[in-house]
Amino acid sequence: MNSFKRTMTAVGTAVVIAAVGALAAPAAHAAPGVAPAALTADPETKSVPAAVEDASIRHQMNGQFHVEVERKDGSNPNLARVEVRRAGTVKVLAVVDRFTDNYDNKGTSERWDDRSWWQGDAQPLVLDEMGDYELDVYDKNGGVRRNAGRSTYAEQAQVEVKSSRQEFSLDALDTQVTGSVTAVHPRTGERLPLTGARLRARLGKGWADGVSDAQGRFSFSVSALGNEPSMYLSVDLASGYTKVSGYAPAKIRSQQAILTLTSTAPLTARYGTAVPVLGKLNRVADDGTVKPAAGQRVVADGIARAEATTGPDGTYTLLPRVFKTGSVDVYVPGGGSWVVGGGTRTATVGKITHTTKVVEEKLVATDKYGGLTFSGKVLVDGITGQQAPIQIQFQYAPGKWATRQSFTVPYNKTFTVKVTTPSSKYPSDGWRVYTPGTSNIGPSTGTKVLRQTRAQTQLTGERFGPRPVAKGQQLYVAAVLDKYTNTEGFVPYAGQKVRYYFRPDGSTVWKEMGTSVSGANGAVSKKFTAQTSGHWRIRFVDADATHLASFSQEGRIEVKG
Numbered sequence: 001m002n003s004f005k006r007t008m009t010a011v012g013t014a015v016v017i018a019a020v021g022a023l024a025a026p027a028a029h030a031a032p033g034v035a036p037a038a039l040t041a042d043p044e045t046k047s048v049p050a051a052v053e054d055a056s057i058r059h060q061m062n063g064q065f066h067v068e069v070e071r072k073d074g075s076n077p078n079l080a081r082v083e084v085r086r087a088g089t090v091k092v093l094a095v096v097d098r099f100t101d102n103y104d105n106k107g108t109s110e111r112w113d114d115r116s117w118w119q120g121d122a123q124p125l126v127l128d129e130m131g132d133y134e135l136d137v138y139d140k141n142g143g144v145r146r147n148a149g150r151s152t153y154a155e156q157a158q159v160e161v162k163s164s165r166q167e168f169s170l171d172a173l174d175t176q177v178t179g180s181v182t183a184v185h186p187r188t189g190e191r192l193p194l195t196g197a198r199l200r201a202r203l204g205k206g207w208a209d210g211v212s213d214a215q216g217r218f219s220f221s222v223s224a225l226g227n228e229p230s231m232y233l234s235v236d237l238a239s240g241y242t243k244v245s246g247y248a249p250a251k252i253r254s255q256q257a258i259l260t261l262t263s264t265a266p267l268t269a270r271y272g273t274a275v276p277v278l279g280k281l282n283r284v285a286d287d288g289t290v291k292p293a294a295g296q297r298v299v300a301d302g303i304a305r306a307e308a309t310t311g312p313d314g315t316y317t318l319l320p321r322v323f324k325t326g327s328v329d330v331y332v333p334g335g336g337s338w339v340v341g342g343g344t345r346t347a348t349v350g351k352i353t354h355t356t357k358v359v360e361e362k363l364v365a366t367d368k369y370g371g372l373t374f375s376g377k378v379l380v381d382g383i384t385g386q387q388a389p390i391q392i393q394f395q396y397a398p399g400k401w402a403t404r405q406s407f408t409v410p411y412n413k414t415f416t417v418k419v420t421t422p423s424s425k426y427p428s429d430g431w432r433v434y435t436p437g438t439s440n441i442g443p444s445t446g447t448k449v450l451r452q453t454r455a456q457t458q459l460t461g462e463r464f465g466p467r468p469v470a471k472g473q474q475l476y477v478a479a480v481l482d483k484y485t486n487t488e489g490f491v492p493y494a495g496q497k498v499r500y501y502f503r504p505d506g507s508t509v510w511k512e513m514g515t516s517v518s519g520a521n522g523a524v525s526k527k528f529t530a531q532t533s534g535h536w537r538i539r540f541v542d543a544d545a546t547h548l549a550s551f552s553q554e555g556r557i558e559v560k561g
Contacts, residue, residue, distance in 0.1 A: 055082060055135040056239075057151035067096060069137055069148075080138040087132035087150060087196060094127070130154045130183050131196050132239055152197050152239040154183035159199070159246030161235045167253040168203075168231055170293065170338050171286040174223040177201045177235055179246060180216045193217070200238035203250065204228035209238055226338055227295045227309075228252070257293060257332045257342030258282040266350030270382065271442040274306070274319035277328055277347045281314045283339045293339045302329045303349060323442070325349050354382040355442035360414065361433040363450045368543040370421035372452065376433045380411045380441060387411075388435055392419050394428035395449070401432065421456070421548065428452060429486070456484040457493060457550040459524075459538055464555030469530045471561040477536045478525035479552050481518045492522030497542045500526050504534040530559045 053070035067082055081097035127133070130153055137148040158181070165175040181194045193216025200209050201222040210220035224231065233250035261279040269275035277300055283293040292314030300306040304320030320328055328347040334340055361376030378388040387408040393401040404422065409415040422428060430449040437443035463478040477500055483493040496518045501510040516526045524538060538552040 052137050052139070052145055052148060055137050055149035057084070057133060057135070057149075057153060067094075067135065078139045078141065080140045083136045083138070084127075085134050085136070086129070087134050093133075127153050127186060130185060130192075130194060132198060150198070150239045152194075152237045153186075154194055154197065154237070154244075155186055156191075157181060157183040157194060157237060157244045158191075159235050159237065159244060161233070161246035161248045163233055163248040163250065166249045167251055168224055169253040169255055169286055170226050170283060170291075171255075172253075173206075173226055174221055175203065175233070175250075176219065176221050177233070177248070178217070178219040179235060181212050181218065181237070181246075182216055198238045199235055201233070201235045203233050204231050225295070227297075229337070252338055254338060254340045255286070255293075256284040257296075257339040258284065258290060259298075259330070259332055259342035259345055261330055261345035261347060263347045266348045268351040268353060269322045269349055270440055271352050271354045271437070272321065272323055272440040274321050275328075275349060277306075277318040277320065277330060279316055279318075279330060279345065281310045281316060281332065281339070281342070283314075296337070296339055297333055298330060299333050300328050300330050300347075302327045302346075304328060322349050322352065325352055352442065354380055354384065354440060356380050356388070356411075356435050356437060356444045358433045358435060358444045358447050361448055361450065363431065363453070364416065366452065366454050368454065368541070368547070368549045370548055371418055372421065372431070373416060373418045374431070374433055374450070375414060375416045377414045378409070378411055378435050378444065382441075384411055384441065386438065386441065389438065390415065390417070391434045391436060392417060393432050393434050394422060395430040395432070396422075396428065398429075401434070421452070428456075454543070454546055454548045456548050457540055457543065458482050458484075458490060459498070459540060459550050459552035462538070462552045462555055463525075464536055464557050466557075468558040468560045471530055471532075471559050473530050474527045475530045475557055476525055476527045477538060477555070478523070479538050480522045481524055481540055481550075482522055483547060492518075492520065493547075494518050494520045494522060496540060498524045499539045499541060500528075501537050501539060502528075502534055504532050507534070510537075530557070533557065533559045 055067065055069045058068050067084065069079060069082060081095055083092045084094040085092055132150055132152050134147050135149045136144060136146045138144045159179065161177060161179040163175045163177055165172060181197055181199065182191050183194045184190070185192050194212055195214050195216060197212045198209060199212060199218055200207055201220065203222045204224040205228050206222060206224045208220060208222040210218050212218045231250045231252045233248045234245045236245045259279065259281055263276070263278045267275050281293040281296055281298060282290050285291045292312065294310055294312045294314060296310045298308050298310060298316045298318065300318040300320045303324055303326035304322045306318045306320040308316045308318045310316045318330065326349060328349060329344050330347065331344045332339060332342045357379045359377050359379055361374065363372060364375050365373040374392055378390065388411045389408050390406065391403045392405045393403050395401050405417065405419045407417060430451055432447045432449055434447055435444045459479045459481055461480040465476060469475045481493045481496055481498060482490040484490050497515050498518065499515050500513045502513045503510045513528060514526055516524050518524045533556070535554045535556050537554045539549070541549045543549045
């Protein structure tokens with residue numbers, strides 16, 4: 001017996017015993033079509049250490065074996081010892097019963113299939129015989145998990161594989177895999193049959209497990225699922241965490257698809273919701289008969305995209321989410337599939353319900369300070385108790401709209417809302433009432449462009465001076481008054497009265513100081529006697545019914561003396 005004791009790093013996770021040349025593969029799981037006798041019995045658990053997930057003998061990159069204990073959720077398994085036995089026997093061949101706290105940084109943290117492991121330094125472990133071994137984990141509270149893991153101990157293992165079938169179709173998904181597995185004996189160096197090794201055959205997405213006999217031979221069946229995009233066949237050692245594989249040829253023999261569409265009448269769908277597109281997929285079987293093509297992909301494309309998998313009888317239901325009328329093209333995707341061809345079938349979405357329309361929209365009133373009052377109504381061609389999202393938008397360039405104000409109102413109810421015009425630097429070229437819709441109610445289209453009845457004006461080129469100015473001396477305030485036209489943009493606005501206002505330092509009250517009339521070039525200016533420091537500005541507030549009021553920027557003049 002190769003029994004020994006070694007101090008290891010392990011706050012709850014990996015105990016390490018090192019040796020030369022171990023081989024292993026992913027731990028086995030239940031597979032379809034495998035007789036229970038071919039698998040290891042379920043672990044006998046007398047008292048499971050709560051923090052232990054499983055245990056294994058793992059082959060490291062340095063050519064050594066490691067006995068590892070996986071912890072659950074980073075918890076501390078409070079390990080007492082790990083015992084190693086030949087699979088199916090009770091004789092203990094190796095023991096690890098001394099562990100140190102892994103927070104002393106002697107160990108290294110690893111990731112394996114998103115599992116958390118800890119391992120410390122190691123002592124080479126060479127067992128007397130190659131083959132499968134089982135591990136029992138004990139904690140310090142007297143708990144034991146028997147058969148906590150099973151691993152194959154085999155140096156330089158080789159798996160030879162033959163398959164009774166090389167081409168697979170939906171009528172021929174299974175094959176008989178035969179072969180042998182050998183390894184180098186750890187003491188003699190001879191290549192010998194590997195007895196009692198658990199093996200896993202993988203055929204596409206299907207898999208099955210078997211065990212090698214006394215001569216290292218194996219024979220068991222495995223089936224593909226019939227929905228793989230491509231095909232391969234391998235047989236691996238199935239115990240532990242290092243994969244050793246043998247391969248055999250395998251490919252898909254495609255069958256001709258027969259695609260039908262039962263949704264032939266024009267379809268009606270609510271905006272933004274899925275519309276069922278129904279049909280059936282058959283295939284020409286190996287014997288020439290027509291059979292349902294179960295478990296195969298069918299795709300919808302065109303105005304909307306969706307995928308579906310056919311049922312046992314070959315029927316499918318595609319659920320493309322549609323936002324507009326048009327064609328939905330249905331086909332079987334190619335690329336090495338089990339069924340190919342079948343052409344394209346087309347379903348038509350003839351009507352989209354719960355679309356919206358803005359009606360009765362109009363510019364009710366406008367004032368000289370830019371206040372605009374709009375009214376209208378949003379109609380929806382379906383019953384809904386939802387609120388209609390409304391946006392009042394202005395056009396700042398041909399075909400380009402910006403939202404000035406958003407609000408909600410009930411559908412099919414008249415609304416009235418007041419908004420202000422944007423800055424005079426960004427004159428609006430029309431307004432509209434728009435609804436962006438919701439996830440299942442469409443946006444409005446073709447809304448009417450409403451024109452502002454007042455033209456914008458602006459005061460620019462402000463000049464204030466001199467700065468500073470002596471008390472009792474004259475100062476001036478000047479600017480240029482323009483108006484906006486659709487043909488020329490902003491042009492001088494002559495013959496208009498403007499008002500001049502002053503606010504002394506420390507005050508919040510503006511006082512009108514005088515008026516003047518704009519000249520032919522739109523220029524306005526006026527002189528005043530300097531009395532005290534403060535702010536000046538010009539206002540155009542005497543606009544007629546076709547123009548908007550405007551205000552200049554402020555300017556401060558300091559008065560000395």
